[in-house]
Amino acid sequence: MSDEKLHQLLKKVHEQLQQQDSIDGKSQALLQQVLTDIKAASGSDSTDDIPQDLSDRIEQQAVEFEQAHPTLSGVLRQIMDTLGRIGV
Secondary structure, eight states: OHHHHHHHHHHHHHHHHHHOSOOOHHHHHHHHHHHHHHHHHHHOSOGGGSOTTHHHHHHHHHHHHTTTOHHHHHHHHHHHHHHHHTTO
């Protein structure tokens, strides 16, 4: 169930990214890297393959998007919660 929820949240982030024209290039690159890491983490059977700073980077992006992109920030926080529940 957690993997399914994570995939739904990732889809939501991608949809939000397509709708947002005001995300600067640096933030978009960081977010894309975070999404790549999350996808890798959700497909991995071992937490050894997951970058140690993944939660920190997701939190950083959520904080950066808080005012300008509140929906995207909320989705990132949901991803953090879901990853926490599955032990990442």
